[in-house]
Amino acid sequence: xxxxxxLIWTVVSFVLTLCxxxxxxxxxxxxxFATGLLIGVSAxxxxxxxxxxxxxxxxxxxxxxxxxxxxxxxxxxxxxLTKLSPRLAKLGNLPMAYLVGVGAAIAIGGSLLGTLFTQxxxxxxxxxxxxxxxxxxxxxxxxxxxxxLLGTIAALVYFNFGGKEDKGNSVQRSPMVRFFSAIxxxxxxxxxxxxxxxxxxxxxxxxxxxxxxxxxxIKTFFGIG
Amino acid sequence: xxxxxxxxxxxxxxxxxxxxAPAENDSxxxxxxxxxxxxxxxxxxxxxxxxxxxxxxxxxxxAWLARxxxxxxxxxxxxxxxxxxxxxxxxxxxxxxLNEFNPDQExxxxxxxxxxxxxxxxxxxxxxWLKKLESWQSEPTSSPEKTSTDVTVxxxxxxxxxxxxxxxxxxxxxxxxxxxxxxxxxxAFVQEPKSTPAAQQGNLSVQQxxxxxxxxxxxxxxxxxDSLLRDSEPGQISPTAESIESSELDTALAPSQPGExxxxxxxxxxxxxxxKDIKEQVIPAPVDQDQTKAPFNENSLMDWMKPIDPVTxxxxxxxxxxxxxxxxxxxxxxxxxxxxxxxxxPSHSSSDFSDxxxxxxxxxxxxxxxxxxFYKRPQTFSGLLKTTESQQVRSKLLKNIADQTHxxxxxxxxxxxSHIWIFRLIVTVLMLAAVFIPLxxxxxxxxxxxxxxxxxxxxxxxxxALSGGKPVLIAADFDGSxxxxxxxxxxxxxxxxxxxxxxxxFLSTNSEGTTLLNQSxxxxxxxxPAYASSDKWMNLGYLAGGSIGLxxxxxxxxxxxxxxxxxxxxxxxxxxxxxxxxxDFGALIVITENADTGKYWIEQVKPSLGTTPMxxxxxxxxAPLLQPYYASGQISGxxxxxxxxxxxxxxxxxxxxxxxxxxxxxxxxxxxxxxVLIGGIVSLIFYHPQPGKKKRVNS
Numbered sequence: 005x006x007x008x009x010x011l012i013w014t015v016v017s018f019v020l021t022l023c024x025x026x027x028x029x030x031x032x033x034x035x036x037f038a039t040g041l042l043i044g045v046s047a048x049x050x051x052x053x054x055x056x057x058x059x060x061x062x063x064x065x066x067x068x069x070x071x072x073x074x075x076x077x078x079x080x081x082x083x084x085l086t087k088l089s090p091r092l093a094k095l096g097n098l099p100m101a102y103l104v105g106v107g108a109a110i111a112i113g114g115s116l117l118g119t120l121f122t123q124x125x126x127x128x129x130x131x132x133x134x135x136x137x138x139x140x141x142x143x144x145x146x147x148x149x150x151x152x153l154l155g156t157i158a159a160l161v162y163f164n165f166g167g168k169e170d171k172g173n174s175v176q177r178s179p180m181v182r183f184f185s186a187i188x189x190x191x192x193x194x195x196x197x198x199x200x201x202x203x204x205x206x207x208x209x210x211x212x213x214x215x216x217x218x219x220x221x222i223k224t225f226f227g228i229g
Numbered sequence: 230x231x232x233x234x235x236x237x238x239x240x241x242x243x244x245x246x247x248x249x250a251p252a253e254n255d256s257x258x259x260x261x262x263x264x265x266x267x268x269x270x271x272x273x274x275x276x277x278x279x280x281x282x283x284x285x286x287x288x289x290x291x292a293w294l295a296r297x298x299x300x301x302x303x304x305x306x307x308x309x310x311x312x313x314x315x316x317x318x319x320x321x322x323x324x325x326x327l328n329e330f331n332p333d334q335e336x337x338x339x340x341x342x343x344x345x346x347x348x349x350x351x352x353x354x355x356x357x358w359l360k361k362l363e364s365w366q367s368e369p370t371s372s373p374e375k376t377s378t379d380v381t382v383x384x385x386x387x388x389x390x391x392x393x394x395x396x397x398x399x400x401x402x403x404x405x406x407x408x409x410x411x412x413x414x415x416x417a418f419v420q421e422p423k424s425t426p427a428a429q430q431g432n433l434s435v436q437q438x439x440x441x442x443x444x445x446x447x448x449x450x451x452x453x454x455d456s457l458l459r460d461s462e463p464g465q466i467s468p469t470a471e472s473i474e475s476s477e478l479d480t481a482l483a484p485s486q487p488g489e490x491x492x493x494x495x496x497x498x499x500x501x502x503x504x505k506d507i508k509e510q511v512i513p514a515p516v517d518q519d520q521t522k523a524p525f526n527e528n529s530l531m532d533w534m535k536p537i538d539p540v541t542x543x544x545x546x547x548x549x550x551x552x553x554x555x556x557x558x559x560x561x562x563x564x565x566x567x568x569x570x571x572x573x574x575p576s577h578s579s580s581d582f583s584d585x586x587x588x589x590x591x592x593x594x595x596x597x598x599x600x601x602x603f604y605k606r607p608q609t610f611s612g613l614l615k616t617t618e619s620q621q622v623r624s625k626l627l628k629n630i631a632d633q634t635h636x637x638x639x640x641x642x643x644x645x646x647s648h649i650w651i652f653r654l655i656v657t658v659l660m661l662a663a664v665f666i667p668l669x670x671x672x673x674x675x676x677x678x679x680x681x682x683x684x685x686x687x688x689x690x691x692x693x694a695l696s697g698g699k700p701v702l703i704a705a706d707f708d709g710s711x712x713x714x715x716x717x718x719x720x721x722x723x724x725x726x727x728x729x730x731x732x733x734x735f736l737s738t739n740s741e742g743t744t745l746l747n748q749s750x751x752x753x754x755x756x757x758p759a760y761a762s763s764d765k766w767m768n769l770g771y772l773a774g775g776s777i778g779l780x781x782x783x784x785x786x787x788x789x790x791x792x793x794x795x796x797x798x799x800x801x802x803x804x805x806x807x808x809x810x811x812x813d814f815g816a817l818i819v820i821t822e823n824a825d826t827g828k829y830w831i832e833q834v835k836p837s838l839g840t841t842p843m844x845x846x847x848x849x850x851x852a853p854l855l856q857p858y859y860a861s862g863q864i865s866g867x868x869x870x871x872x873x874x875x876x877x878x879x880x881x882x883x884x885x886x887x888x889x890x891x892x893x894x895x896x897x898x899x900x901x902x903x904x905v906l907i908g909g910i911v912s913l914i915f916y917h918p919q920p921g922k923k924k925r926v927n928s
Contacts, residue, residue: 126861
């Protein structure tokens with residue numbers, strides 16, 4: 005067994021994995037050390053990435069090449085740094101307003117065009133294949149489409165908080181709304197269950213991957229296999 | 230006015246019993262003694278000659294020392310006089326039975342009752358002098374000269390007109406006689422005024438006349454004449470240094486004019502008011518130290534005791550050297566940024582000090598900002614929340630819904646779980662056993678899926694449909710938390726692309742994504758030597774800006790990502806020179822563990838892709854949230870978790886890590902499902918929600 009870089013990183017990964025697994029016995033210094041190291045390394049690596057892949061190629065290099073439009077982000081970045089000073093913080097409102105405004109506009113536009121309209125269109129087109137399907141498939145597609153439509157409507161009804169005030173000063177939804185909201189609650193519960201199953205699948209997969217790594221590392225350390 | 234039977238003056242505490250006063254002859258005797266010590270009628274301009282003459286020629290004492298001695302003797306005499314005045318009071322208080330033991334006093338008593346007319350009728354005499362006192366008090370300033378004459382000791386012409394108070398003052402009894410005749414307890418009283426200045430202050434009306442009684446002989450011509458007559462009497466002792474010095478002392482302590490002094494004294498006596506504090510009216514104001522005469526004559530002092538005169542002494546004219554400004558030590562100056570290694574006096578300019586903040590006034594600190602400018606008056610709002618009726622209705626409805634969906638197992642949280650770590654350990658051991666046993670024993674077979682998910686098949690078909698010349702853009706938006714799962718999930722897809730020799734450009738909106746993807750791809754690329762030899766793998770690096778960056782990438786990819794991670798032009802070399810827009814890629818593959826990230830890519834970039842397919846490799850936990858986008862046709866397919874990877878490997882017929890660990894995954898999943906079911910059943914059997922719990926929640 006030669007001492008090379010790969011082996012060193014294998015040892016480091018092995019030790020850190022065991023530190024993370026030590027959380028099995030509760031919070032302990034080894035676990036805190038590993039998580040702290042992860043956070044610190046991630047932050048430092050992010051700073052290096054920002055410098056070498058953002059500031060240098062997109063601000064410094066254009067400025068050195070005489071690109072005057074690069075002065076605009078430089079000016080806005082300088083104003084953004086004034087947020088560090090309470091006295092000059094007002095100057096940073098301009099780039100901050102630009103970022104928030106543009107970000108909100110892009111997010112809202114994307115949600116409308118990319119999610120809302122397309123999802124509504126998708127819910128409408130559920131029954132589109134029915135027209136071209138055969139007789140045997142038609143009922144299946146209609147049943148499937150109806151089921152999806154019911155789930156979509158019921159989930160939307162569940163989040164509708166409209167109601168009327170009765171004589172006892174108690175607000176109650178109409179019976180129809182209560183019926184669909186109960187169905188929507190069922191669909192939402194199924195969705196959350198599916199998400200929980202997905203979380204379990206993901207974590208078990210990660211556990212298997214790390215366990216496989218530990219096993220390979222042990223075999224490597226002892227020269228087995 | 231005092232009562233006729235009063236023995237003491239209510240105002241000045243003076244003794245009003247005239248019969249207790251000493252006899253004239255007796256007073257004359259001690260007055261004669263005082264005259265012996267009284268200053269001679271000499272001018273003030275010759276104070277030194279008698280002193281020098283009184284000294285022994287063999288004893289050469291300096292003048293200043295002689296003055297000190299004479300001063301000490303004069304002070305002693307004055308204190309004895311005050312003591313004698315106090316002892317007179319005490320003698321007046323001695324009862325008759327005690328006076329009977331004093332034969333001398335008993336003999337002198339008839340003679341002591343002053344004039345013959347007065348001695349015949351003592352009561353009338355009391356009335357007379359009381360009347361005089363009354364008339365004298367009624368006209369305090371009408372006849373100051375007469376008053377001064379009455380107070381004068383040497384005026385023998387009118388003894389009957391003496392003020393009884395003044396008589397007390399000027400005729401102090403012999404303290405030695407009192408000491409001899411009085412018992413021991415009385416002797417203590419005799420000595421008491423001597424030791425307490427406050428008592429002397431209280432008897433100021435008695436002592437002050439005694440002090441002034443030595444003075445008038447020098448001042449008024451009449452007294453001067455009397456003094457001359459006394460000097461001519463036989464047996465008269467010539468004025469000694471003590472007498473002269475005592476006169477000087479009295480002169481220094483007393484006003485310059487005896488008449489004025491008596492007038493002042495009397496005026497202060499007249500101003501006594503019974504309604505006010507007698508001490509405040511009797512005790513004189515403190516004398517300014519500057520106005521007091523120095524006890525030493527500067528001319529008589531030795532040279533070294535004289536004050537230094539800078540004018541006469543040239544050596545003292547030299548200016549006092551200024552103190553050298555303090556300087557920091559060299560090692561401290563070297564540390565100081567301000568001094569910069571140069572030794573210099575610390576400057577105290579106003580700019581070196583911070584005027585605000587907790588470091589205000591400390592030199593060398595950075596100037597703080599005035600915090601007051603940041604404080605503004607908080608905006609006040611009404612205490613009442615203004616809501617419409619519809620809002621109130623909706624709030625009540627939300628409350629009703631929340632009450633119905635309360636957690637019934639809240640009570641479990643309150644129970645102490647002392648053995649929970651045991652259950653946790655058991656579950657862990659079972660899970661690790663389920664994971665490691667299939668890994669150690671490879672002969673344990675797994676159940677391979679016979680049906681493949683539609684999204685996986687669509688993904689496979691999409692990749693198969695890609696032309697070899699078009700590169701694929703991969704967005705690696707994931708971090709290290711679920712890298713193990715995603716690595717196994719995207720490996721068959723990546724291997725499929727490499728197998729088909731499709732160029733790959735990858736970027737990430739996460740700083741770690743490109744690094745992790747590059748690491749896994751570098752391991753995978755070794756399996757495809759033909760792909761590794763070509764430049765079909767390009768790292769575009771980090772895409773900043775989040776959704777804004779995605780929008781920019783969708784609008785103009787060459788402007789948004791002009792350089793690769795090696796800071797080289799990304800779009801000039803083949804095979805990526807054909808990419809002008811994002812739609813020029815053969816496909817867009819997003820690898821992420823977060824559904825929101827996948828949603829951002831779909832929302833921002835998909836509209837710009839046109840007919841270019843979009844594929845997603847996502848974690849299994851986010852797959853349900855991405856399913857609607859696949860159902861709506863926005864994405865062409867996706868891979869989620871290990872199951873999708875196994876299916877894709879089965880489609881590509883290249884089993885890799887996903888298939889190799891499928892047995893372990895399936896056993897662990899079965900075990901996890903069983904634990905969930907067992908836990909649910911146990912909870913259903915042993916847990917009974919308390920009836921009051923729901924009431925508390927609803928309330």
